[in-house]
Amino acid sequence: MNSNEPITLTRDVEGTIVPVGTKVTLQKGELAHVTQSLGGSYTIVVNGNMFRLADKDIDALGIEVAAKPASPVGQRRTIEELEKEVWSQLKTCYDPEIPVNIVDLGLVYNCELTPIAETSSYRADLKITLTAAGCGMGPALSSDVQAKLLALDEITEATCDVVFEPTWNQSMMSEAAKLQLGLM
Numbered sequence: 001m002n003s004n005e006p007i008t009l010t011r012d013v014e015g016t017i018v019p020v021g022t023k024v025t026l027q028k029g030e031l032a033h034v035t036q037s038l039g040g041s042y043t044i045v046v047n048g049n050m051f052r053l054a055d056k057d058i059d060a061l062g063i064e065v066a067a068k069p070a071s072p073v074g075q076r077r078t079i080e081e082l083e084k085e086v087w088s089q090l091k092t093c094y095d096p097e098i099p100v101n102i103v104d105l106g107l108v109y110n111c112e113l114t115p116i117a118e119t120s121s122y123r124a125d126l127k128i129t130l131t132a133a134g135c136g137m138g139p140a141l142s143s144d145v146q147a148k149l150l151a152l153d154e155i156t157e158a159t160c161d162v163v164f165e166p167t168w169n170q171s172m173m174s175e176a177a178k179l180q181l182g183l184m
Contacts, residue, residue, distance in 0.1 A: 112126075
């Protein structure tokens with residue numbers, strides 16, 4: 001998809017204003033420019049303002065929503081395999097303004113998996129932060145994280161709290177993220 005070419009919205013769609021975090025309805029027929037399309041979410045510019053669209057709404061851009069891959073049939077994953085998959089899922093969550101996933105940005109402070117009694121499922125509890133305390137995208141990013149984790153068969157409960165201690169800084173980024181952003 002060429003981000004230089006405008007796309008006409010095919011239906012009314014809810015968007016989240018970046019970085020404020022306020023939800024608004026974008027109108028069918030408005031012209032949008034895609035600035036980022038990572039991890040299933042799209043960041044677009046409409047009338048000079050930046051918005052994030054959830055993956056469930058990308059059809060409004062005339063893009064077909066991909067079917068979720070079928071879960072593997074058979075044995076359950078070990079806790080180690082599930083933890084690895086959880087971190088893989090988290091790497092599909094992106095900051096709407098920075099084209100780097102939240103793991104490599106250093107925004108995930110804590111991730112705990114707890115077995116749920118008398119079931120074969122788990123609860124995931126995460127603490128994440130934002131690159132700036134004044135950013136209003138916390139609820140949108142938290143919701144994205146929860147949805148990605150709940151898509152895993154073994155995760156039936158997920159919480160994602162946004163915290164600001166310790167304060168995020170660039171030293172928390174992975175070497176790969178720093179290299180990608182030209183900070184090395």
